[in-house]
Amino acid sequence: xxxxxxxxxxxxxxxxEEYEKICALLGRxxxxxxxxxFSVQWSEHCSYKCSKPVLSYFxxxxxxxxxxxxxxxxxxxxxxxxxxxxxxxSHNHPxxxxxxxxxxxxxxxxIRDIFTMGARPVASLNSLRxxxxxxxxxxxxxxxxxxxxxxxxxxxxxxxxxxxxxxxxAGEVAFHPRYSGNPLVNAMCVGIVKTxxxxxxxxxxxGNSVIYLGSxxxxxxxxxASFASEVLGExxxxxxxxxxxGDPFAExxxxxxxxxxxxxxAVQSIQDMxxxxxxxxxxxxxxxxxxxxxxxxxxxxxxxxxxxxxELMLSESQERMLCVAHPGxxxxxxxxxxxxxxxxxxxGKVTDDGRVKVWRHGRLEVxxxxxxxxxxxxxxxxxxxxxxxxxxxxxxxxxxxxxIEPRAALSRLLECPTLASKLWVYRQYDQSVQTxxxxxxxxxxxxxxxxxxxxxxxxxxxxGNARWVYLDPYxxxxxxxxxxxxxxxxxxxxxxxxxxxxxxxxPKQPHxxxxxxxxxxxxxxxxxxFDTPVVSGNVSFYNESDLGEVLPTPLIGMMGxxxxxxxxxxxxxxxxxxxxxxxxxxxxxxxxxxxxSAYLAECHGIENGRPLAPDLVLERQLCELLVTGVENGLIxxxxxxxxGGAAFALAEMAMAGGTGLxxxxxxxxxxxxxxxxxxxxxxxxxxxxxxRPGSGKDLEALVPTGLRAxxxxxxxxxxxxxxxxxxxxxxxxxxLELAAISEGAIPELMAHVLE
Amino acid sequence: MNVAIIRFPGSNCDQDALWxxxxxxxxxxxxxxxxxTSLQGFDAVFVPGGFSYGxxxxxxxxxxxxxxxxxxxxxxxxxxxxxxxxxGFQVLCEAGLLPGALLLNEKQKFLCQDVWLRADxxxxxxxxxxxxxxxxxxxxxxxxxxxxxxxxxxLQDHDLVAFRYVDQEGxxxxxxxxxxxxxxxxxxxxxxxNVLGLMPHPERASNPLLGxxxxxxxxxxxxxxxx
Numbered sequence: 012x013x014x015x016x017x018x019x020x021x022x023x024x025x026x027x028e029e030y031e032k033i034c035a036l037l038g039r040x041x042x043x044x045x046x047x048x049f050s051v052q053w054s055e056h057c058s059y060k061c062s063k064p065v066l067s068y069f070x071x072x073x074x075x076x077x078x079x080x081x082x083x084x085x086x087x088x089x090x091x092x093x094x095x096x097x098x099x100x101s102h103n104h105p106x107x108x109x110x111x112x113x114x115x116x117x118x119x120x121x122i123r124d125i126f127t128m129g130a131r132p133v134a135s136l137n138s139l140r141x142x143x144x145x146x147x148x149x150x151x152x153x154x155x156x157x158x159x160x161x162x163x164x165x166x167x168x169x170x171x172x173x174x175x176x177x178x179x180x181a182g183e184v185a186f187h188p189r190y191s192g193n194p195l196v197n198a199m200c201v202g203i204v205k206t207x208x209x210x211x212x213x214x215x216x217x218g219n220s221v222i223y224l225g226s227x228x229x230x231x232x233x234x235x236a237s238f239a240s241e242v243l244g245e246x247x248x249x250x251x252x253x254x255x256x257g258d259p260f261a262e263x264x265x266x267x268x269x270x271x272x273x274x275x276x277a278v279q280s281i282q283d284m285x286x287x288x289x290x291x292x293x294x295x296x297x298x299x300x301x302x303x304x305x306x307x308x309x310x311x312x313x314x315x316x317x318x319x320x321x322e323l324m325l326s327e328s329q330e331r332m333l334c335v336a337h338p339g340x341x342x343x344x345x346x347x348x349x350x351x352x353x354x355x356x357x358x359g360k361v362t363d364d365g366r367v368k369v370w371r372h373g374r375l376e377v378x379x380x381x382x383x384x385x386x387x388x389x390x391x392x393x394x395x396x397x398x399x400x401x402x403x404x405x406x407x408x409x410x411x412x413x414x415i416e417p418r419a420a421l422s423r424l425l426e427c428p429t430l431a432s433k434l435w436v437y438r439q440y441d442q443s444v445q446t447x448x449x450x451x452x453x454x455x456x457x458x459x460x461x462x463x464x465x466x467x468x469x470x471x472x473x474x475g476n477a478r479w480v481y482l483d484p485y486x487x488x489x490x491x492x493x494x495x496x497x498x499x500x501x502x503x504x505x506x507x508x509x510x511x512x513x514x515x516x517x518p519k520q521p522h523x524x525x526x527x528x529x530x531x532x533x534x535x536x537x538x539x540x541f542d543t544p545v546v547s548g549n550v551s552f553y554n555e556s557d558l559g560e561v562l563p564t565p566l567i568g569m570m571g572x573x574x575x576x577x578x579x580x581x582x583x584x585x586x587x588x589x590x591x592x593x594x595x596x597x598x599x600x601x602x603x604x605x606x607x608s609a610y611l612a613e614c615h616g617i618e619n620g621r622p623l624a625p626d627l628v629l630e631r632q633l634c635e636l637l638v639t640g641v642e643n644g645l646i647x648x649x650x651x652x653x654x655g656g657a658a659f660a661l662a663e664m665a666m667a668g669g670t671g672l673x674x675x676x677x678x679x680x681x682x683x684x685x686x687x688x689x690x691x692x693x694x695x696x697x698x699x700x701x702x703r704p705g706s707g708k709d710l711e712a713l714v715p716t717g718l719r720a721x722x723x724x725x726x727x728x729x730x731x732x733x734x735x736x737x738x739x740x741x742x743x744x745x746x747l748e749l750a751a752i753s754e755g756a757i758p759e760l761m762a763h764v765l766e
Numbered sequence: 767m768n769v770a771i772i773r774f775p776g777s778n779c780d781q782d783a784l785w786x787x788x789x790x791x792x793x794x795x796x797x798x799x800x801x802x803t804s805l806q807g808f809d810a811v812f813v814p815g816g817f818s819y820g821x822x823x824x825x826x827x828x829x830x831x832x833x834x835x836x837x838x839x840x841x842x843x844x845x846x847x848x849x850x851x852x853x854g855f856q857v858l859c860e861a862g863l864l865p866g867a868l869l870l871n872e873k874q875k876f877l878c879q880d881v882w883l884r885a886d887x888x889x890x891x892x893x894x895x896x897x898x899x900x901x902x903x904x905x906x907x908x909x910x911x912x913x914x915x916x917x918x919x920x921l922q923d924h925d926l927v928a929f930r931y932v933d934q935e936g937x938x939x940x941x942x943x944x945x946x947x948x949x950x951x952x953x954x955x956x957x958x959x960n961v962l963g964l965m966p967h968p969e970r971a972s973n974p975l976l977g978x979x980x981x982x983x984x985x986x987x988x989x990x991x992x993x
Contacts, residue, residue, distance in 0.1 A: 169876050173905070174817040176778025260776050260820025352775060439876045441905045443967075444815075446782040449975040461975045463785065576975060 014040055023050035029389060036383040044320045044369065044376045048384060051287035051325065052294055055552050058388040061518040062550040065528050068535035071544040085128070085547045086209055087508040089572050091465045094209065096130045097201040099138075099473070099512035099568050101551035105254040106167075106196040107243055110160045114167030114196050115257040116329055121200040122177060123283035126266050127332065129210035129273050130202025133445060134460055135172050136473045137182040137198050138512065138566045139164060142191025142558075144428055144760050153191050153558075160194050162764045167257075168198070169439040174259035175266065178448055179440035180458035181471055185429040187478075192556025193243055197512040197549070199473050199568045203462050210273055212282040213300035214361050219279060220341045221293075221306055221359040224269070224348055225331040226261050228288070229314035232327025242517055242555040261330040261353070268351040269332060275347065277340035284331040290324050292333035293367050294384035303381065305368040306359030320371035335361055395528050396521035404482040407620040409603060414687045415614045417734070417742040421662060422752055424655045424691070427613045431756035432666075454581040454667070456501035456650055457569070461576035468576030470504030472569045473512075476654060477562035479622040482607040484526045484563060486624045488533020493625040493695055494653055495569035496541050500634035501649040501698060503578050503641030504571030506541050509534075511548040511567055516560025518552045526563035527552075534565060540627035541634070543569065573638075580641055582650035583668035586727040588701035590661075590674050591710065593636060593720045595629040595696045599680055604692025609654040614691075625695035629717050633696055636713055640700070645710050648701040656691035658734055658742065660699055665732050666750040674724030677737030689736050701726060767989055768794040770808040772838065772854075774829045775800070779815035779852065779969065786969035787812070791985045800832040809992045810847040811838055813854030815905075815967060825868060825908050826856030835861050847991035848961045849892075849984075852906055855953070855963035864956055864963045865921065866913035868906075872946025876907035880978070881944055881966055883952055884932045889925040890955040892962045892987045899936050900929075900980035902966040904944060909965040911947040911954070921954060929953035929964055960991060 020030045023046065033041050033049050041049065055061055067073040086094040102117025118135060125132045141164075142157040143149045149157070161184075172179045177200070214221075232255035272278055280300065284292045289311070297304040308323045318326075336344050341357055348355035362368070367384070369377035415423075424430050437452040449468060450459035457472035474495045480487030496506040511534060516523040538545055554561040573579055584590070597604070605611055606620025640646035648668070652660045657676055665672050676689050679697065683689050702710060707722055714720045732749060734742040769787050773780050780797060787795035795812070798805065805811065818829035829835070835857070842848045842863050850858035858864045871877055880903050885896035913921070921927050929952040933942035938950040945965075953964025968981030 166875075173876060173878075173907075174776070174778075174820060176816060258820070260817060260822065263776055263778060263817070263820075438879055441876070441878050443878065443903050443905060443970050443976065444778055444782065446785060446970050446973065446976060449977075451977075 015046065020046060023047060024054060025050050029053060032389060036387055037379055042376055044324055045379055047321050047325045048290045048377065051290055052384040053388040055550065057286050057291060059550060060388050061391045061393055061552065063390055064392060065531045068531055069545040070539065071546060086204065086206065087546060087570065088206055089467055092206055093465055094204050094206040095201060095469060095570055096125055096128050096204055097199065097510045097568060097570055098124050098547040099197050099199040099510045099566060100124065100549045101512055101514060102196045102198065103193060103514065103551055103554055104243060106164055107193055109254040110163035111167035112254050112256055114164040115171035116255045117196050117198040118168055118171040119257045119259065119262050119329055120285060121198045122175060122262065125200045125202035126269055127210065127281055127283040128204060129208050130204035131270060132177045132200050132202045132266065133447060133462060134201040134471055135177050135179045135198065136471060136568065137168055137179065138473045138475060139184045140190040140195035140564060141186050143186055143188055149188055149191055157191060158761060158764045162761060164194065164196055165436050165439055171257050171259045173441040175263045176444050178442050178444050180442055180448055180460065181452055181473060183474060184433055184436055187562060189559060189562045192558035193554045193561050195514050195554065195561065195564055197566055199510065201471060211280045212296055214280045214296040214302050214304060214335045215300045216279055216338065217302065217361055217363045219335050219338055219361045220357045221304060221361065222334050222336055222341060222344055223311055223354065223356045223358045224334060225265050225353055226258060226328060227312040227314045227354060228323055228326045229328045230318065230322055230326060231255050233322060233325045242553045255327045255329050257329050264351045264353055265330050265332065268348045268353055272344045272347040275343045277336055277343040279335045279337050281332060281334040284333060286327065287325050288327055288331055294381050296333065297367055297381040298385040303362035303364045303366040304359060305362050308369060308371040310356055310358040312354040312356060320369060320376035324369065393518050393524045394521045395525035397525055398522035404619055404621045407606060408601060409605060412615065414685055417658065417686065417690055418744050420610060420614045420687065420691060421658055421742065423614050424609055424659055425749060425753040426756040428757055428760065430609060430655055432753040434754055435757040435761060449576050450502055450579050450581055454583065456498035456582055459502055459573065459576060459579040466575050468504065468573035468579055470499040470502050470571040470573060472498045473566055474498065475564055475566035477564040478612060478618060479607050480530050480565060481562045483621040484529035485533040486622050488530035488565060489537040489625055489627065490622055490695060491565055491567045492534055492537035492541060493627065493630045495567040496543065496630065496634055497651045497698065499569050499571030500637040501651055503580055503638055504573045505638050506543045506569055506571045506634055508570050509538055509543045509545045509567055511545055511565060513548065514551045514554055514561060514564040516555045523560060530563055530565050537627055541631050574642065578641055580646060580648050581667065582648055582664050584648055584664045584670050584672060584701050584726040585668050586670045588647060588726045589704055589707060589722055590672055590724045590726060591700050591702055591707060591720050592679055592723050593698050593700055593718065594633055595626060595718050596680055597623050597694045597696060599682055599688065599692065603683055603685055603688035604694050605688055608656065608691060608693045610656065610687060610691035622693060623695055630696055632715050632718055633698065636718060637698060639713055640710055645702060645706055646700045647703065650699055652694055652697040654693060656693055658690040662732050662749050664699060665746045666753060669746065670726050671728035671730040671732060671746050672724060672726045673728045673733040675735040675738065676723065686736055686741055690734065767809050767992060768796065768807060769810045769812050769988060770798040770805055771795055771812045771814055772834055773797045773799055774818035774832060776818045776820055777814050777816035779967065782969045783812050783814045786972040786985060790972050790982055793989060798834060800834050802834050803837055805837050805841050810988050811841055813850035813857050815852030815854055818853055818857065826853060826860040829857045830860035839863060842961050845958055845960050847988055849988065850963040851967055851969065852965055855965055858961060858963045863961050864954055865917045866911055866954060868908050869910045869912055870908050871910050877944055878905040879903065879944065882932050882934055882942060883929045883966060884936050885928065886930050887925050887928045887955060890928055890959045891991045892955060892984065893928050896983055899932065900983065901978045902968055902971040902981050904966045906965055910945045911951040913948065918948060924957065926955050927951055928955050928962055
């Protein structure tokens with residue numbers, strides 16, 4: 012009996028224990044192809060072997076894995092027979108070595124996840140993290156590399172998304188030295204589906220034909236999923252061949268053909284070929300359907316004739332799907348795909364023995380129970396350990412920290428790449444194709460879509476503040492959800508559901524696992540409080556390089572619903588409005604709201620202290636108050652206090668509206684001893700709104716106990732932002748001047764990036 | 767009034783055109799597949815935007831040779847209305863139905879933003895009654911209009927420049943010209959005036975929810991031109 016040398020399975024990312032379990036499951040030594048398939052399906056990317064115990068904090072996830080399975084858990088019913096599906100996926104490692112294709116195929120992959128459910132993809136969002144792009148914040152070569160990555164990731168997202176005709180409606184970009192070796196590229200896609208036409212991935216019907224759809228299979232992207240589940244190192248550049256190449260034109264055809272084929276009713280089940288293409292689609296479709304599947308690789312459309320079964324099963328060539336047709340209806344599916352100029356070839360059939368069998372050149376190369384691939388992966392229980400910096404963050408004191416001159420501090424915040432205007436980025440994305448975008452990037456705290464066929468609007472946001480999570484993962488997790496919820500409420504939408512992108516270093520480092528566990532707990536608790544279930548998500552571990560691990564970066568994709576899309580509001584102040592603060596008081600404590608703040612980081616170079624915890628009950632009431640105020644036509648614009656504090660939020664409202672404002676921030680939070688805390692403290696639960704003069708009484712009438720609405724000033728004022736504290740003028744600056752700083756920052760840094 | 771919306775593989779503004787025409791414009795509209803060879807029963811043709819054939823060759827070059835385009839050429843030669851938007855404009859240029867070409871934007875990047883348009887041609891039925899400035903989005907990587915000096919002179923002398931990019935005050939300025947187009951040209955008509963091509967998307971400015979309805983005046987002109 013042939014044996015397999017340990018260096019073979021170890022090089023595929025399998026442990027000795029896992030290898031032994033595979034042998035036990037098969038009752039023999041696996042073939043090379045089987046081993047490759049196990050290594051992919053048992054990678055963290057596919058199996059969640061390290062994260063599963065923690066993900067069960069998400070109630071809906073727990074219910075789904077114990078009950079009907081995850082796939083249908085992802086549809087959010089918005090009424091009128093329509094459902095919203097959404098998901099985030101990371102493409103961090105591919106983007107680190109080949110930024111354009113890495114980002115592009117990240118977008119393509121998540122779009123396929125959406126239309127494979129029968130939903131038309133209606134919006135893309137993204138969340139990006141890079142190392143510093145300003146000179147002096149890292150070695151010159153690293154800064155240059157970071158700019159290069161930023162430039163080409165943005166191009167890749169645009170290049171793919173623009174071509175497939177899915178608008179990119181929202182996103183965020185942040186920069187920090189901890190991402191220098193390992194940028195984060197998370198793409199989110201949102202689709203709309205008739206709730207009675209959700210497609211399934213569970214194969215059924217013994218004897219039914221299995222049909223290969225879409226682009227031909229080549230030798231690209233082999234072992235991409237395993238690559239995503241290891242730490243980036245010196246040899247990462249050699250992994251470039253592991254990166255898939257995207258073909259957005261093929262994807263556009265695939266979207267139209269798939270949706271058209273599903274409409275015929277001839278498709279029994281369908282799944283996209285994600286990680287390890289044919290491996291995941293055959294094993295997962297049969298495992299979900301409780302059946303077996305037998306395919307002949309000789310029939311697979313190939314780009315090169317000499318491909319082995321190993322290469323065919325492991326290839327991550329893009330823009331491919333696998334479907335099962337109802338008996339006798341294969342030709343209907345094939346005809347639709349042929350019309351769109353795409354491959355559609357019967358390559359096998361559904362069987363009753365629960366086994367995946369794969370033939371190549373007349374030889375049975377794979378013969379294994381489908382469940383072995385999908386359900387038998389050993390779950391790792393990893394140790395967690397609180398890191399020292401968490402204790403230091405708790406003990407941090409402001410003491411004699413200098414109060415920076417407010418105007419200089421505000422300029423510093425406006426020009427730092429994380430907080431500067433992202434116009435340079437989103438102008439490269441088609442934001443309005445499909446003509447449903449009712450609030451564009453930069454106009455409000457969230458994007459709003461007005462989908463056809465309903466009066467309702469959908470508000471979308473993706474957000475995460477890794478500094479908060481780093482310094483207090485539990486509170487940071489809560490804040491991420493609270494802020495995303497507040498953001499959709501600020502445009503007039505009730506928060507409804509969450510998808511998350513969880514990005515961390517190696518979970519085998521106890522302090523990383525602790526960050527993961529604590530932040531997921533925070534997210535889960537906040538999602539319970541808001542009644543916004545986590546309907547889907549993605550875990551990305553091993554975001555490390557020789558420069559260290561990334562900051563713990565959980566991202567929250569939030570979807571909210573407006574009863575009437577026409578009600579949506581943005582953040583732009585127009586002249587002549589009253590400016591009010593609504594929300595709740597927060598006890599500022601010894602760190603005065605400056606713990607973990609952008610002000611400390613950007614103006615003092617200190618990343619320490621802890622973020623203030625949100626009151627989740629009041630946060631939810633605040634969201635409801637905002638939505639009611641918008642629905643009643645009282646609130647005309649709204650923006651929440653977040654990174655950069657009150658001064659930054661007000662400056663953004665003035666810049667968006669091209670007007671000025673004069674407000675007094677004194678007394679908003681009791682017990683503040685420093686002007687910088689009033690101006691730049693990051694207090695949860697505060698939203699600034701613009702009201703028609705005299706309508707404040709009507710707003711006050713809506714305010715429940717525990718919340719408050721306070722008039723703080725008005726807009727207009729000669730296009731200057733004038734901030735006071737208890738009648739004392741502390742900051743005056745022309746709005747255009749502020750906008751020039753904010754909008755000029757990134758273009759200036761990116762002006763000379765070489766191809 | 768029935769408008770044929772030509773669908774190429776990779777068109778992605780076909781649906782937007784359909785919705786705008788059937789909805790706020792209030793005319794009939796139907797898709798016509800690129801392999802079709804007949805425009806029978808149609809009064810006008812709309813060549814929509816997108817990335818036909820992925821724009822992997824020169825933008826619009828492959829689509830311009832699709833089976834339906836011979837029929838679009840014949841249709842145009844009869845003096846009937848044809849409008850091409852964005853990639854559709856590129857297709858019409860590649861098909862020889864409009865002069866000039868669309869090259870990579872001056873700053874090398876895809877641009878999605880609102881622009882101001884001034885309808886300049888007093889001769890063309892598409893634009894002769896458009897007096898106000900129009901706020902309409904662009905979304906393209908290759909929209910910089912260029913042509914040779916003789917063609918430019920002919921466009922100017924014969925009043926064939928349908929739209930120019932302008933600033934908010936209606937002046938042609940470098941700042942108001944997002945992609946570096948020659949003479950700030952955003953759209954042109956053919957000699958006869960029945961074929962219009964423009965880079966900005968009127969169908970994306972057809973509904974108050976989208977922030978502008980200025981595109982409707984262009985789309986509604988379809989009916990006048992056909993009359």
